[in-house]
Each structure stands twice: as structure tokens, then as C-alpha cells.
Amino acid sequence: MSLKTDLTSADLNEIRRSALGAADPLGVAAELADAVDAGRLADQADAGYALALAAEIAESRAKFDAALRYVDRAVEAYGTRDDSETGAARALRARILFQTGHDDEAMAELEPLRPLLTRYPDASAYLSSALDIGKRARLAEQWLTEAVQSTLAERDSAEPANAEDAGQLFFLLQQRHRIRHAIGLPHDNHDNLAERLETRLANATAAEAATEHELVFFPQAEFERLRAKWPAATAYGESFDEHRAHLETELVRLAGAGRVGLAVLPGALDGLTGDPAEAKTRAAYARQLAASSRRISWPPERNAACWCGSGNKYKKCCLPRSRG
Template sequence: MTSADLSDIRQSALGAADPLGVAAVLAEAVDSGGLADPDDAGYALTLAAEIAESRTKLDAALRYADRAVDAYKTRDDTQAGAAHALRARILFRSGRADEAMAELEPLRPLLTRYPDAAAYVTVALSVGGQNKLAEQWLTEAVQATLTERDQPADPASAEDAGQLFFLLQQRHRLRHALGLPHDTHDNLAERLETRLANAAAAGGPADDLLFWPQAEFDRLLAKWPALTESYDKNWDDHRARLERELVRLTGTGRVGLAVFPGTVDGLAGDATDAKVRAAYARQQETGTNRISWPPERNAACWCGSGNKYKKCCLPRSRG
């Protein structure tokens, strides 16, 4: 079972006839050495825990989550943090709030390090009815990030803000849900979102970071063959161009980068029209479907090939 297989299961498991059976298969793959990459054990067990949780099988979900946390025990990255947050979420649902909070407290430093940490920590706290505490943690993370920044407190763009932007966004949405009045951080979040939207409207980074997974890329060119003249000629060229662009943007100081997956079915209009493609890219950029970049060297590549990043798209930036 490859990393790509696991990603496919994540997309389809909840709609399966027997999702709990899928969870059991994932655990069995870990136990029997059925994973192509043993480093995927934590990912597979986290997915099994999510499936069991979705079916309110909390005892099974917690067993899987315990094993996922153990599989990640030597790591201090966002994947390990997500496993701990999932375990906390299940503990909250099981009425074990004190244990859940003990699981979440060590994750607070991740809020200033990883774009998705703000989301999974906030979701876990919200499940436990701790929205006010989540707002407090996010506020403290925003203030810490502002203190550590070399740039002015009011960044010129979402890209310049980097990690701060993701914290501000999550905090702003949570405060809106809580009915809290706007403060200076909320105002900054709105200014950065406006600047991001304006940059996208002017043909900003979304145009360059729209990613077509291999099956969708093949469908795209089959439907609009003329795109080979203005777009990448094949999927290898497509992901190589994206990798080079991501590396280039990193060199300009950009952080919190991601690519935005597209689908042919989601693209309304004639894709040979550059304005249609640009509008779709902006739509994808402002949505929730994003693939953070870069992955760790030994993690599955962002392109979905199933290979490790260091053996797949990482070398493409040097081509």
C-alpha cells in the first residue's frame, strides 16, 4: 500500500460500504508490513482513527489514535501534531477532557510553526467546547509571531505575512463565530485577505500554483489539446514547473506556500481562455483544498505520485 493509495483512501473511505472495514485493513497493513513505506504507519493509523471516529466508534478510534501517536513518537512535525490533536478530539468526545487538554497543551508551539496547526488545534478545542480558549491560544500565537517578525507589524501582503496570515485567518473566523467585536488583529486579517484577493485578481500567484493531478492533467489536455501551446506539454513538465516556481518563491522570502489542486469538472468555461483559467485559479486559491509545500524529504511527494519527495519532485527543481 503506497502513500498515494492512502491518499486515495482518505478521499473515498467515508463513502465506502464498510468504512470500519477499511480502517481495519489500514491497521492490518501496518501490522503485516503491507505499507510500501514503513514511515507511513502514522498516517495510515491516523486515517483509521478518523474513520472510526466518524462512525462514533470511539473506543476503536482511540486505539488507532494511540498507535498513530506512538508511530510518530520520534517526530516533532505537523503530521505528528495532527495525530495528537486527533487523539485529543476523541478524548473530548469520550468525556475525558482533562486527558484531552494534556494532549493539546504541548502542541501550542506548533501554532507558530506550521500553517495547518492553527486549524487542527482549534478544531480539537472546539470539539471540547473550548472555543474561548482556542481564541486565547491563537491570540497569543499571533502576538508571539508579530514579536518575532523582522518586518513591520502590518505586512504588505499575505505572502509577506507568512505563518502570521494563517494564524490571523483562523483567529478571525473563530472570533466571528463567537460574535466578538473586531480588534486590530481582525482588521489586519481582513486587510491581508483583501490584498491577497487583489493580487489574485491581478494575475497573482494562484495562476502559477494551480496544480493538476496526473489523471486530471490528462483529462485537461484530452478535452482541450490546444492547451499544450500555452500550458505544460506533459505532467512531468507540469510538476517540474510548479516545483521550480515554489523554490523560486521561497528564495524571495515567501513562506506558507501551497499548490491548489484543480479538476476538469470544476473548471467552468473554455479552458483555452486565459481569463477562465485565471478565475478558476483564484477560486481554488481561496478554497480549503490546498497541498502545503514543501513536504519533508522522506514524506510522500506533494504531487501524489506515491514516491518520497526526495526521490520525486525535489530533484525536479534542479532541472
């Protein structure tokens, strides 16, 4: 297999997904190393990632000598970076060392990585995996437990206040629960917290998805067509003024709740399948629009054209509608 020139990060991600199913995965690993050597990466900062990927492929085929060569180069490419990607490469090196009987070297690689557990959620996955492969699952459980306790102590709260912190802590708790289940340890208070956070995050995701239909925007001509075809479907508003006023109000509310990157999702009657009076139809259509790249960023500048397409300045069009 010959890889293309100027491999991007997206190309490397796709290779990660497909390489093990290739006819010659070890050839793919060699090609990745050659791409680094020949300067065939679109971004040379991806050299560590490409070499770590080559090491993973070789490891999966039990070619540990080649895997170790690749991962040593990956760690060297990352240099003095102190981030999760570097930690993942070093944990991979430890994993390979465990599998070749170099346990002391593996532990010397892992011990300095422990602080990453409280800084990067994904560190809990690759560190616990490495320790598990090294038959140190109980040590993994100890490290994860201490990381959970440290995280909770730093935040001085029994449960995180915002969704981002909740998500990071849940990832850590989830890995801890996986290890504890594997070694037969009983359910404890941290496992109970994991369950509460899982429910909370699921509800937050559902609530966010539920608001997507509130952000579907039909330009005036499309809105009039919609109302003519489905006069009883008033969920998007009785009139175009009501439709855009509702959208502006919802956008202001979401911004006040801390949401960023807000946009309205332009809709069209031809793309709407089913009766919009039904919530499931509106939700499905919102998901369809959210998956596309068509969106109108919000808010515009006060003196810029309004997002609704009226041609008027935002400050004299939809900006005041949320105050009505």
C-alpha cells in the first residue's frame, strides 16, 4: 500500500480506523515511518502521531521490536511536550515494554505520567490500559481512585458544577469502574457518583438535542409556504415575526446559559419530511440540518445585516425582538 503525499491529521485518523483491516498492515506502518522520513506530512508536528500509529499497528501484530523502534521515534518526535498525546505515546511504549518482559522499564515510563490523570480525561484510558496489560490492574485502580479524590478535592465540591467538569470527571470514574469490575471489587460511593453523572450528562445531552428544533429557521418565503401547507402546525410560530422573535429569544437565553458558537439552522419546505405539528418530525429535521454545514452564525454585529434576511440592520430588526 502506498500512502498519499502530504498526509493530513484527518488522513492519519482515517488510517487509524482502517489500517488493521488492510491487506498488509505492517506495510502501512512502514509507509507511515517513511512518510515522516520523507517529509510527506502536511504538518510536521504530526510526526509523533504518525510514528505512534505505526507502533500501534506493529504491536497489534506482535512485532514488538518494530513497535518499540517506532514508538521510541514517536516519543523523540514529541520532545519535551507535556500533553496528552505525548503521554499516550509514552504509555504505549510502556505497554510494549510490558509485553516484552521489561516490567521495570515500563513502570519507570508510567510513574511520571500519573499527574496527567487529573489534567486530561483520556489519560485514564491509556494509563489504565498499560497497567492492565502489565498485570497491574489493582495498581491502576489505586491510581484512578487517588486521581478521583484529588480532582474532587481541588474543586471543593461533591459533584462538579458545570457540564465540562462533569464530563471530565465521569471519564475518569468510568475507567475506574471498568477496572474495579474486572478485578471483582464491590460498588462504592465513587461508582454511585459515576451513575449520577452519567444520568446528568445524558439528560443534558437530551436537553441540548431537544432545543435544536428551537433553532431551525425558515426564511420568510419558506415560512409562508410552510404555513400554507400545514396551517395547523404552529410550533414554529403563527407568523414570520413570531417565528424570528422566538428564535432570537431562544438564542439570547442559550448565550446567557454559557453556550458558544450559536447559529440558526436554515430550513426549507422541500427538506421537511412529515407533519411539523409532530415533535418527532421537528426533532428529526433539526438533526438533519445540524449535521449539514449550512448555518447562520449568531449574533451578527449590531450594524450588520440581520440574520433573518430582512436586509435591515440587526439592531433595528431582530435584536429588539427578544425584549418584547
